[in-house]
Amino acid sequence: MNDYINLHDVNLFYGTNQALKDVKLQAAKHEITAFIGPSGCGKSTLLRCLNRMNDLIPNVKITGEISVAGESLYGANTDVESLRKNIGMVFQAPNPFMMSIYDNIAFGPRRFGVKSKAILDEIVEKSLRAAVLWDEVKDQLKKSGLSLSGGQQQRLCIARALSVEPDVLLMDEATASLDPISTMKIEELVQQLKKDYTIVMVTHNMQQAARVSDKTCFFLNGEVIESAPTKTLFNNPEDKRTEDYITGRFG
Amino acid sequence: MQNLKDFKASKLAKIFNQFFMVSMWVLGIITVFFVLLLLFLILKDGLPYVTWDFVIGLPSEIDAGGGIGPMLLNSFYVTILSLLVSIPISLGAGIYLAEYAPDNKLTSTIRVCVEGLSSVPSIVFGLIGIALFVEYFQIGLTIIGASLSLAMLNLPLLTRVSEESIRAVPHSYREGSYALGATKLQTIFKVVIPVAMRGLITGLSLVAGRAFGESAVIILAGGVNASAEMWDFSLFSPGGTLAVHLWYVQSEAIVPDAKEIAHKSAAVLLFVVLAINLLFRIPLWWMERKMK
Numbered sequence: 001m002n003d004y005i006n007l008h009d010v011n012l013f014y015g016t017n018q019a020l021k022d023v024k025l026q027a028a029k030h031e032i033t034a035f036i037g038p039s040g041c042g043k044s045t046l047l048r049c050l051n052r053m054n055d056l057i058p059n060v061k062i063t064g065e066i067s068v069a070g071e072s073l074y075g076a077n078t079d080v081e082s083l084r085k086n087i088g089m090v091f092q093a094p095n096p097f098m099m100s101i102y103d104n105i106a107f108g109p110r111r112f113g114v115k116s117k118a119i120l121d122e123i124v125e126k127s128l129r130a131a132v133l134w135d136e137v138k139d140q141l142k143k144s145g146l147s148l149s150g151g152q153q154q155r156l157c158i159a160r161a162l163s164v165e166p167d168v169l170l171m172d173e174a175t176a177s178l179d180p181i182s183t184m185k186i187e188e189l190v191q192q193l194k195k196d197y198t199i200v201m202v203t204h205n206m207q208q209a210a211r212v213s214d215k216t217c218f219f220l221n222g223e224v225i226e227s228a229p230t231k232t233l234f235n236n237p238e239d240k241r242t243e244d245y246i247t248g249r250f251g
Numbered sequence: 252m253q254n255l256k257d258f259k260a261s262k263l264a265k266i267f268n269q270f271f272m273v274s275m276w277v278l279g280i281i282t283v284f285f286v287l288l289l290l291f292l293i294l295k296d297g298l299p300y301v302t303w304d305f306v307i308g309l310p311s312e313i314d315a316g317g318g319i320g321p322m323l324l325n326s327f328y329v330t331i332l333s334l335l336v337s338i339p340i341s342l343g344a345g346i347y348l349a350e351y352a353p354d355n356k357l358t359s360t361i362r363v364c365v366e367g368l369s370s371v372p373s374i375v376f377g378l379i380g381i382a383l384f385v386e387y388f389q390i391g392l393t394i395i396g397a398s399l400s401l402a403m404l405n406l407p408l409l410t411r412v413s414e415e416s417i418r419a420v421p422h423s424y425r426e427g428s429y430a431l432g433a434t435k436l437q438t439i440f441k442v443v444i445p446v447a448m449r450g451l452i453t454g455l456s457l458v459a460g461r462a463f464g465e466s467a468v469i470i471l472a473g474g475v476n477a478s479a480e481m482w483d484f485s486l487f488s489p490g491g492t493l494a495v496h497l498w499y500v501q502s503e504a505i506v507p508d509a510k511e512i513a514h515k516s517a518a519v520l521l522f523v524v525l526a527i528n529l530l531f532r533i534p535l536w537w538m539e540r541k542m543k
Contacts, residue, residue: 085432095423108431
């Protein structure tokens with residue numbers, strides 16, 4: 001299962017501007033794969049190919065092959081909504097909806113037709129527990145999701161992503177706007193989530209990649225320069241550019 | 252080279268800063284003062300003399316003591332009907348322009364047209380009303396004619412407000428919704444519109460207040476008379492509203508107490524417009540409490 005997520009020769013163009021060049025990449029099931037690299041290197045762009053969020057931007061052209069669990073994401077009869085349900089995403093800044101904590105979590109299941117209050121209650125509790133937020137909010141589920149602190153909001157967003165039982169969780173610099181304590185909580189959470197989910201994360205923070213991930217991919221100018229088990233990549237980088245980047249000589 | 256340490260903060264900049272702040276205060280106070288003065292002048296001659304008989308009473312052409320009942324009813328009736336017609340259309344247009352319309356020449360032309368329409372004088376919409384309802388459909392000066400002409404007047408501003416409020420919703424809300432597998436329709440109605448609601452309601456209250464007090468359109472498309480009996484809800488009754496009646500008694504009527512009626516009508520008109528604005532605050536206030 002080392003190629004649970006498999007990318008083959010992926011090219012992406014914004015109009016005429018090429019943002020990804022011949023990306024080849026594999027990510028294993030129940031592992032955490034981290035994308036690192038300087039700003040504008042294409043790591044977030046690639047992450048957004050995995051749940052087809054790039055579809056929302058006009059004039060994007062993607063070539064090559066991307067598959068998860070052997071199923072092509074860009075096939076002719078891929079159902080985008082089901083695909084996004086199976087591949088959840090957490091964003092850089094917490095973005096809870098302007099509704100109660102409960103409704104934030106119930107939003108996804110409701111979209112897919114879950115109506116029973118009992119089942120929704122169960123999903124809400126399960127998702128909040130999985131995101132280690134339940135104990136903090138169980139008495140205030142009716143309060144607005146926006147009333148929580150930044151770190152809590154981000155865990156709410158993780159819980160929301162888990163509510164539709166995805167297989168893969170994409171995290172786009174999910175701790176970039178959080179303080180160190182909230183960041184640590186999320187990192188611990190990600191370690192636990194790995195048992196049930198396959199996680200791909202983009203991070204600016206190399207220590208975070210080193211601490212959390214099993215595999216790290218280094219991006220530069222839209223290309224994957226090196227991708228290896230995290231320990232190998234950080235201790236014995238093969239490519240000079242990787243070494244320069246992780247030792248802080250540029251970027 | 253001069254050392255930056257030798258530079259001092261400019262005294263002039265500080266004085267300008269103070270001066271600007273004081274000017275803004277003074278201008279603000281002047282504005283508030285004039286608004287309050289205006290309110291006082293209009294309300295003092297009318298409001299103390301307004302009685303229930305006046306508010307729901309029938310108007311009189313010859314004797315003193317006529318009421319404004321049918322006109323006031325028409326004002327509400329015409330405003331509500333016009334909003335019922337214009338809200339769905341403008342909301343739809345606003346959603347289209349904000350969420351669906353591609354960024355091209357056609358849509359920017361539409362946008363310019365909508366903006367242009369919102370500065371067209373209201374009497375022009377009255378003329379359209381005459382051409383359409385009186386001359387083409389030959390239904391005369393009616394409530395339905397007045398309402399639909401007024402709806403046309405509401406459309407541009409409401410469309411603009413809807414588009415702006417929806418556009419102002421941060422993109423991150425939409426991304427969050429799409430990432431959960433929601434469709435575009437679900438995203439718009441379940442996530443985006445609730446966030447835009449504040450702007451939508453504020454815009455709606457402006458339009459409703461303006462529609463309630465509109466006179467030019469109504470004079471041409473609804474006439475200066477209202478039904479001769481109270482609680483007449485027929486769509487084909489004459490469509491004169493309170494604002495029109497105010498103009499009518501002041502300039503055309505021969506009743507001896509025309510001036511008092513005008514004063515009292517103005518007071519009622521102003522009172523209702525203020526009440527409409529307050530009324531629209533209630534859902535906002537309620538939403539805000541819920542979202543704290």
